[in-house]
Amino acid sequence: MKQSPVFQTNSLQANTPVTYVKGIGPKRSEVLAHAGINTFSDLLYHFPRRYLDRSTITPIAKLRPGTEATIVGKVLSLNIVKTRKRPYFQVLITDDSGQLRCVWFNGAKYIQNVFNVGEMVAMSGKVEYYGGLQFVHPDYDILESSDYATLNTARIIPLYPSTAELKKVGLDSRGFRRLFHRYFEKLNWQIDEILPREILDTLKFYEINRALRQIHFPDTIEELNGAIRRFKFEELFFLQLLLAVKRRSIKEIKKNLRYDTTGTHLKSIYEKLPFELTGAQKKVIHEIWEDMKSETVMNRLLQGDVGSGKTVVALLCASIAIGNKYQAAVMAPTEILAEQHYRNLKKLGEPAGITVRLLIGGQKKSERDLILAEIESGTAELIVGTHALIQETVTFQNLALVVIDEQHRFGVLQRSQLIEKGLNPDVLVMTATPIPRTMSMTLYGDMDVSVLDELPARKGRIITRIVNVDQLDKVYDYIRKQIKSGDQTYIVYPLIEESAKMDLQAAIQGFEYLQKRVFPDFRLALVHGGMKSADKDDVMQRFSAGTVDILVSTTVIEVGVDNPNATIMLIENAERFGLTQIHQLRGRIGRGEKNGVCVLVERKRTETSHKRLGIINGTTNGFEISEEDLKLRGPGEFYGTRQHGFPKMKIADLLVDRELLKLARREAFMLIKNDSHLRRPEYSNIREHLITHYADYMNFVDVL
Ligand code: ADP
Ligand code: MG
Numbered sequence: 001m002k003q004s005p006v007f008q009t010n011s012l013q014a015n016t017p018v019t020y021v022k023g024i025g026p027k028r029s030e031v032l033a034h035a036g037i038n039t040f041s042d043l044l045y046h047f048p049r050r051y052l053d054r055s056t057i058t059p060i061a062k063l064r065p066g067t068e069a070t071i072v073g074k075v076l077s078l079n080i081v082k083t084r085k086r087p088y089f090q091v092l093i094t095d096d097s098g099q100l101r102c103v104w105f106n107g108a109k110y111i112q113n114v115f116n117v118g119e120m121v122a123m124s125g126k127v128e129y130y131g132g133l134q135f136v137h138p139d140y141d142i143l144e145s146s147d148y149a150t151l152n153t154a155r156i157i158p159l160y161p162s163t164a165e166l167k168k169v170g171l172d173s174r175g176f177r178r179l180f181h182r183y184f185e186k187l188n189w190q191i192d193e194i195l196p197r198e199i200l201d202t203l204k205f206y207e208i209n210r211a212l213r214q215i216h217f218p219d220t221i222e223e224l225n226g227a228i229r230r231f232k233f234e235e236l237f238f239l240q241l242l243l244a245v246k247r248r249s250i251k252e253i254k255k256n257l258r259y260d261t262t263g264t265h266l267k268s269i270y271e272k273l274p275f276e277l278t279g280a281q282k283k284v285i286h287e288i289w290e291d292m293k294s295e296t297v298m299n300r301l302l303q304g305d306v307g308s309g310k311t312v313v314a315l316l317c318a319s320i321a322i323g324n325k326y327q328a329a330v331m332a333p334t335e336i337l338a339e340q341h342y343r344n345l346k347k348l349g350e351p352a353g354i355t356v357r358l359l360i361g362g363q364k365k366s367e368r369d370l371i372l373a374e375i376e377s378g379t380a381e382l383i384v385g386t387h388a389l390i391q392e393t394v395t396f397q398n399l400a401l402v403v404i405d406e407q408h409r410f411g412v413l414q415r416s417q418l419i420e421k422g423l424n425p426d427v428l429v430m431t432a433t434p435i436p437r438t439m440s441m442t443l444y445g446d447m448d449v450s451v452l453d454e455l456p457a458r459k460g461r462i463i464t465r466i467v468n469v470d471q472l473d474k475v476y477d478y479i480r481k482q483i484k485s486g487d488q489t490y491i492v493y494p495l496i497e498e499s500a501k502m503d504l505q506a507a508i509q510g511f512e513y514l515q516k517r518v519f520p521d522f523r524l525a526l527v528h529g530g531m532k533s534a535d536k537d538d539v540m541q542r543f544s545a546g547t548v549d550i551l552v553s554t555t556v557i558e559v560g561v562d563n564p565n566a567t568i569m570l571i572e573n574a575e576r577f578g579l580t581q582i583h584q585l586r587g588r589i590g591r592g593e594k595n596g597v598c599v600l601v602e603r604k605r606t607e608t609s610h611k612r613l614g615i616i617n618g619t620t621n622g623f624e625i626s627e628e629d630l631k632l633r634g635p636g637e638f639y640g641t642r643q644h645g646f647p648k649m650k651i652a653d654l655l656v657d658r659e660l661l662k663l664a665r666r667e668a669f670m671l672i673k674n675d676s677h678l679r680r681p682e683y684s685n686i687r688e689h690l691i692t693h694y695a696d697y698m699n700f701v702d703v704l
Contacts, residue, residue, distance in 0.1 A: 012189035014041035022187065023179050028169045035166060041191060044183075044212050046176065047231070047651060048158035051224065052122055052141075061097035063127045070124040071100060072143065075115050080108065091115055093123060101134040120145050122159070141173045156218045180216045194689045195234060196682070199667050205230045229660070232652040236661050239647055240668035241686070242694050243445035248672050250446065253297045255424050257400050262289065263323015266316060268352040273312070280304075280454035281313055287450045288317050288428060292401070298426035301444045303435060304452030305622035306587025310430045313452070314403045315345055315382075317428065322354055322381045326400030329383045329425075331390070333406050335360045335533060336540045340562055341405065342384040349382055359385035359394070362534065396423065404429045432584060434622035436630050438658050441665055453623075460567075460590040464598045464617050466574070468605065475599050476518050479568055483522055483549045487594070489568040492585060494576040495529070495554035504530060504554065510572065511552040519550060528554040555581065564592030574600035575609035579629040582616050608632070630655060647697055 012021060019029040021040050037043050058069040073095035081090050081103075089108035093100045102123055104111045115121065125138035141159045150157060160176035171179075183189070193200070193208045200207060206214065211230040218224035270277075277285075284302060291298035304310045318328035330345065332338040342358040349356050357371050357380040374380035378397030383389065390402070402425045429447070440449060467475060479489050491514065493507035511526040525548040527539040542548045544563050551566075555577075569589045571582060582600065590596020600613055615628045654661060671683070678687040 012040050014191040016040040018043055031165050031169050047215055049161040050159050052157040059097035060095050060100045063133050065127050065129040067127050069127055072122045075117050075119050102138050103136055120147055158216055184213055192685055194685050232657050233660050233664055235652045236664035237668050240665045244669045244672035246446035248676050250299045251296050253424055255297055259293050259324055262320045265319035265323040265352045269319050278454045278456050280452045281309055284313055284450045285316055292426055297424055299447050300428050301447045301449045302430045305434055306432045306584055308452040309456050318382050321401040326398050327381055327396050328401040329389050330403045331387055336537055338384055338386050354381050356382045399423050399425050401426045434626045436627045438654055460595045462586055462590045462596040466600045466602055466613050488566040489550045491552045491570045493554050494573045507554050522549040524550045526552045567594050568597050570599045572601050573603050575602050575604055579616055580626045583622055583625045
């Protein structure tokens with residue numbers, strides 16, 4: 001590919017646009033822009049996806065079927081092989097020890113143009129036996145003819161990620177290798193360090209130019225590991241810096257209220273509680289009280305497994321605000337949950353003299369107007385509702401505390417909206433999703449975190465059983481027997497986004513089948529996310545009132561609904577649920593005096609699915625379960641729970657790099673503590689890097 005030399009420059013800097021960088025030019029720079037590469041620095045951060053060295057290469061003669069391997073050799077021949085079914089493409093590779101066949105059944109047209117006879121290539125894949133050893137659809141890289149010699153001198157060869165579009169302009173793995181070779185061997189440049197000197201020194205990270213050279217052309221494996229360690233840290237450091245800035249910007253918001261005492265309500269509610277608080281509840285209430293007393297607003301996440309008793313914590317904190325003549329609001333994600341909270345909070349709060357009100361969409365206008373007036377005058381002290389509470393034209397007399405329950409159903413917390421309304425209340429977010437520490441450090445990294453890590457002693461236990469389809473009749477018999485003695489049952493069907501339509505269909509059909517064929521003598525009802533909210537509420541109400549025996553649902557009941565009389569939960573196609581999801585679902589039963597029985601119906605049994613369900617069976621500790629979920633399914637599930645844009649990690653792995661993450665967090669938060677706006681001249685690079693690379697994740701309150 002010929003490149004125009006006209007604009008190209010010899011003075012390379014981090015922010016030099018790629019068009020002006022040697023070997024790029026306008027055409028390539030356009031394509032690179034699509035891959036997010038706009039500057040010389042972006043280009044340098046296009047890291048190899050893996051490396052070849054002698055120790056990772058297997059001689060063809062030593063390949064064993066069933067293993068993963070990488071070979072390096074010359075292309076001996078290229079053929080389209082015609083068969084009775086479908087033609088396939090075949091490449092024969094030879095090295096000093098033997099020959100190997102590589103075949104492609106798909107994309108033969110494209111792949112024929114990739115290889116040339118006599119070229120050096122690296123192939124990676126699973127060794128299969130089919131009348132001889134072969135790779136099917138291997139991962140391939142074209143090498144230079146000199147690379148063989150390079151490998152023999154124990155050098156390490158970088159292999160780069162690429163796209164079809166990049167390949168068209170010559171930027172396949174080999175193309176990138178040639179470019180970088182030129183930058184590192186032929187040109188003279190240095191880019192500025194973006195990590196603080198003292199961190200590099202004390203934590204012994206490579207300086208940026210050494211790390212760049214070693215990540216592209218490592219001298220040794222040790223050097224490579226050193227370079228990777230630096231860039232992982234760098235990525236995590238900026239992520240944590242972003243969070244530290246967000247947290248700091250919230251911490252700067254001064255409250256216009258003061259607490260000198262906890263007031264009288266706290267004590268009177270506490271004394272009337274029908275149980276003793278757990279140690280964890282006391283500890284958490286103390287943490288929240290410290291925040292409330294502070295001059296700046298609270299931004300705290302309260303994590304507690306299902307049943308850990310978050311509601312009473314919220315009530316006791318609200319009672320402090322109310323005892324000081326302020327108002328408190330509790331927001332729930334659905335009307336059902338808001339009503340449930342309302343009933344519970346009223347039961348405990350009213351005897352202490354607190355006026356509790358409910359504000360939801362479905363209220364009559366006259367009733368609503370009355371409540372709105374009470375909120376405005378301050379007569380209503382504890383207001384429970386949906387997010388209509390802050391979004392609509394609700395005027396509080398003096399709102400001091402907002403409690404948000406089950407945050408993940410809300411999506412983004414509209415703190416800026418609250419501020420714009422002129423309210424600077426303390427915010428407590430409660431979630432029952434047990435988020436592993438590593439994840440919460442990131443997902444909720446801008447908040448202070450309290451954990452309810454102790455469950456109240458319960459009267460009932462939850463017994464979990466895994467069954468297959470053959471055992472279902474027995475389970476149905478058991479359910480009939482229990483219903484006759486007055487219990488209620490949940491039957492839950494999976495519904496995942498990718499197959500939502502089919503899943504919904506399956507749930508509806510399941511419901512009809514159950515009503516007609518299995519439980520004709522009982523009262524069944526169906527509830528799912530596609531129903532109107534009034535209809536949903538109606539069904540839930542009937543289930544709560546006991547006029548429905550079996551509630552068939554998709555996962556809509558997952559969050560918070562409390563019916564102490566429901567003792568059985570049957571989960572269909574349990575293998576399709578996330579572990580955390582099953583754990584939360586089963587937290588709905590055994591809430592009363594009796595034991596709960598959770599039956600997991602495993603329809604498609606695989607080794608992994610069985611192992612996963614075994615974990616659910618083995619522990620009732622939500623944190624353990626979510627750690628396992630994280631290991632088995634990756635962090636995607638957890639990202640989904642907080643819908644704000646979140647920088648993607650390119651090189652760091654939040655699961656693997658926990659130690660680096662902790663270091664990065666400590667250093668980033670320390671930095672912001674010492675120089676809250678990164679104004680010191682020695683941090684100007686960091687500041688600039690943060691602003692140019694993370695602007696999308698900041699908003700007006702985060703301004704540096
Ligand atoms: P969650 O954290 O899932 O929201 P809840 O607040 O709904 O849990 O509490 C679950 C049940 O446990 C409620 O019935 C509540 O009254 C009860 N509970 C809360 N704290 C305690 C305690 N310390 N001892 C006994 N029961 C408690
Ligand atoms: Mg709750």
